Amino acid sequence: MKKIRNRMMLIALTLALVAMVLAACGKNNDGKSASExxxxxxxxxxxxxxxxxxxxxxxxxxxxxxxxxxxxxxxxxxxxxxxxxxxxxxxxxxxxxxxxxxxxxxxxxxxxxxxxxxxxxxxxxxxxxxxxxxxxxxxxxxxxxxxxxxxxxxxxxxxxxxxxxxxxxxxxxxxxxxxxxxDFFGLYYNKKIFADNGIEVPTTEADLLAAFTKLKAKNIVPIAMDGRDQWVSGLWFDNMLERASGTFDTSKNAMDRTGSFKDPAVIQAAAAMQKWIDAGAFGKGFLNQDYGAARNMFGQGKAAMYMMGEWEMGMAADENFPQEIRDNIGAFAFPTIEGGKGVTTDLAAWFxxxxxxxxxxxxxxxxxxxxxxxxxxxxxxxxxxxxxxxxxxxxYDQFMTGNETAVQKDLSQMFNTATSYSGTVAQDKFTADTQKTFYDALSQLELKKLTPEEFSNTIDGAADKSAKASQ
Amino acid sequence: MHKIMSDRKTVFLLMAPGMVLFAIMIVVPIVISFYYSLTNWDGVGEYSFVGFKNYADIFDSDSIFGLSLRNSLLLGLGLVLIQHPFAILIAMLVQYCGRWEKLLRVCIFIPSIISTFVTTKLWVSIFDTTFGLLNRVLTIIGKSDWSQDWLGSPGYAIGCVILVLMWQGFGYAFILYYAGIKGVPKDLQEAAMLDGASQIQFNFRIVLPLLTPVLRINMVLAVVSAFKQMETVYLLTNGGPANSTQFMSTYLYSKAFRESMYGYGNAISILLVAICLIVTVIMNRAMKREVGEY
CATH class of the missing domain: 3.40.190.10 (Periplasmic binding protein-like II)
Structure with missing residues (x-):
């Protein structure tokens, strides 16, 4: 009982403090917010x-x-x-x-x-x-x-x-x-860089790997990647897993324990991720590159592609980026991977x-x-x-005006032609501590400190712990 | 005066404000922290007592805790064995720079007065793999195969973090030794010179022993700061890649606030306090040596 009373006191104190801080902030505003x-x-x-x-x-x-x-x-x-x-x-x-x-x-x-x-x-x-x-x-x-x-x-x-x-x-x-x-995940690309290097929008892994080679020869980073925030890698993994297994259910079932991450598709997806990294997909040093740095790299034309969600469609209107690049932003869905069952119209989309x-x-x-x-x-x-x-x-298709930006249209096309949606992505189903295990495993996979097999065992353990904790 | 000081009541009254402040700011939080370290609190919901389970978990199965302790020790060694001898040497040399002395003194201290955030971000961009200064210079001098993913590969990252920390703390270490050296009376130098001592002999046989009190306090401060290190590491690598640059403070932050394991995080913080206390006591004992008056 005493414990609870103490906690209430703590909460009350915290709230009082927050209120005081907020009140102080309010006073400093230029009066506009106060009256309106x-x-x-x-x-x-x-x-x-x-x-x-x-x-x-x-x-x-x-x-x-x-x-x-x-x-x-x-x-x-x-x-x-x-x-x-x-x-x-x-x-x-x-x-x-x-x-x-x-x-x-x-x-x-x-x-x-x-x-x-x-x-x-x-x-x-x-x-x-x-x-x-x-x-x-x-x-x-x-x-x-x-x-x-x-x-x-x-x-x-x-x-x-x-x-x-x-x-x-x-x-x-x-x-x-x-x-x-x-929200959904895809790849933005710079149409001008693609055209200059004779690259078509890739729909298969082989196309994409060939594009990496061409871009690397020109000293352009193929994909700008935020490797420091592991949630991006988590989304990447979701996509790769779907492309390998052909269904988002692999991850869904593994999380609710009707299935398992010890699925061969997990190993296949993890191996493909390592293959992309070996092929130089993200350039060097992406693991310590944060969100802003990756976005900037793409926006300043140093990278040909950018792996990110639809919420970055505003880049086309971001005046910090050169006009020439803003006018050339497009987007495409994740390509299929070799030996995988997934198709490009399966979309990692969540709400x-x-x-x-x-x-x-x-x-x-x-x-x-x-x-x-x-x-x-x-x-x-x-x-x-x-x-x-x-x-x-x-x-929202009845509200299309035709004045949308090119990238908005590309994304809209991806979203509306999708044949399946993922729903809540795997990382959001973990409890807080097992999510950290999942993220750590991802960065170790990217560092090659874990083999795809070890990775699949580690995250399966995390999923198991998470499911038990939330029962 | 003596009468007042021997009156216990007065002594108590005079000390009370300080003790109260000390208790509220330091003792009470540590006690509360210890209390929570015995629970499985997640920061929000209900919690229950788990005894010393958190501590047992730390010692039994937490390899990252071991790693963060090792990194903290590594940093402590780096500061004591590299940064401080170097700082003493520079402090001695600056004496002989004549009219440049003041300018050098200021320049060496500048990194210490710039915000940690700024200097850390500066180093982040120096170490950047693609656009960083370091790799650029290596490419220009034709050693491009030496260029590395400095902060992104576990082997180099810890070295880079320690280097940056040594650089950031250098100014303070330097200024303390410099003040100590300035405090050595001129007549000692004159006497030494008359006896035919060289400048090197004077500095290492006379000045260095006289620096012992400064040295002692500096060493303790260095080791404690190595254990407490948080913000620079957080900004440089945030413990990554794959926990390879996790230090005790960053690790406890990550446990408590990223993984919502407040009980566990508190257990780490109690261990951190205990380790700092033990290290301070041991170092004070080890270096307790009377120094002559001058």
Missing amino acids: SPSASASDTPSASASDTPSASASAEPSAEPYTLTFFTNNSDRTVGQGKMEQDLIDQYMKENPNVTIKVETLSPDPQFQDKIKVYNASNSLPDIFTAWGNTNFLSPLIKSGALAEIDRSTLSEHGFIDAALDGFSSDGKLYGLPRNS GGGYAIANNSKHKAESIAFLTWMFKPENWAKGVWQNGITFPGQK
Whole structure:
């Protein structure tokens, strides 16, 4: 008992500290945010005082009485990208429903955001609506402790959600959140470098290896690779494993222990990874190269390709890069590998970010109603696509304008012609400590300190430990 | 005065503020850390007591802990056996540089006043494989086959990390010895010269023994800083590649904050404190030798 009280004290102190720091930050702003921030405007409306009325939660229909919802998001910048999209929709909703006030709280980067969610959950004061991720190590503890409200999937039939995207937020057939974007992995390439060296977009491993040779002769790094952050290598491994085995189920089954990473396809994929490295795919020294360095290498034309997710499609508009390169960025799907069963239309796509609702929210029905409205196709999906922000987790082809950048079109093509999607990637299914084992094994594989066989045994051990820990 | 100091109550009152501060800032955190090191806390959820299981795990099956301890010792040896003798030598030589002395003194100390972040990132770009200064120079002088993936291959990375750390700490070591040498009275030098001692004899037979107190404190500081080393390693390699440059502090950070094993991380931090204390005591004992007054 004393232990718990101490912990509560600690949490309270931490929160007080965070609040103080945030308050101090707010004061230093140039006044613009203070007057325009939604939380400030919320207190101006008369509805704020009535926010505590418990009657609202009783009815299933959103009531006409004034009420306040709290919205906690990881998009701190409310003037660009997803943050602006959220804010625009929130403002619009409050305008259409004058009795509703939505208070926004933001915190980034993600690890800190997730820590605060844990603190909120521990002190039983989760915000009504908050950013959530489908990753096992984030979502399943919350679901297990009954912290999340269930959303009725049948009410979303008009929304055009991709099934796999909703599955990412589901557990035991119940839906606990709505996905806001689709992430997927591929290769960006510099069309000019390809043309100058007579390289066609590779669709097989042999094409790609031949391209490496040509590029290396010209002293161009074939693929810019962020080797320091092992999650990139993790995604690379997922792709290679699928290309070897022909299905994303190999990894899925290995993680839920209906299968195993001691599969011959794992060894084949790991061997292919080492083969690419031996062929000089990433140049020298990629293991200590970080995200920014790799991105820059591609953006400045020092590398011909860049292995990264769709979220970098904004490179085509990044003014830090020369115009000539920005105009020449394209993207293609992972090529097939030798002896593998996978095809290029199998796409490693997952649905990471989204929103969830607190189960003990006083305005659960209202929160669900707002979220359902926010994700109407003409709201979120149309907005994020037409502003080039991200790929929604919903169908968006009806919103194509034809003004998309070349790379946006390439990516869109990859996404829409995909014949299978991976769903949550392997690394996100590990618990925190076994994820580290998985990452360490990957870098040892890349360093040739592990043979493909040893690698497959190591990660199988990690998957086993992870599955046992999360039971 | 003597009366006041012999009154226990007064002594206690005078010492109380310092002791309270010491207790709050140092003793209490260590005790709390020890408490958590006996649990399996993940930083958020419920936890239970596991006794000394974390410690047993560290000693039984954690090869990376052994590696990080080895790296810390290696760094300590590097500082004591390479950095400090070199710093003493330079401090002695700077004396003879006449009007350049002040300029040299400033230049040698500059790396110590620049933010660690900046100097570390500087070295990261020097070591860069493709675009780094080091490999470029090797290529220009026609030794391109000597160029390496300095921070990306386990064998070289640890050497590079230790080199950078020696370079960063050099200014402080130098300035302390330099001050010690400056403190040697001029009449000793005059007496030595009259007795026909050469400059070399003077420096090594007279100045060096007189530096012992400085040397002692510097050695202890060097070894403790080797065990505590965190930010430079974190920025240079973050313990990679494949844990080959993991030091005790980076390892405990990675355990606690990347792997969510707060209990385990706390156990490592308690061991770190214990090791630092033991090393300090041993070194103080070993180097306890009365030095003559001057």
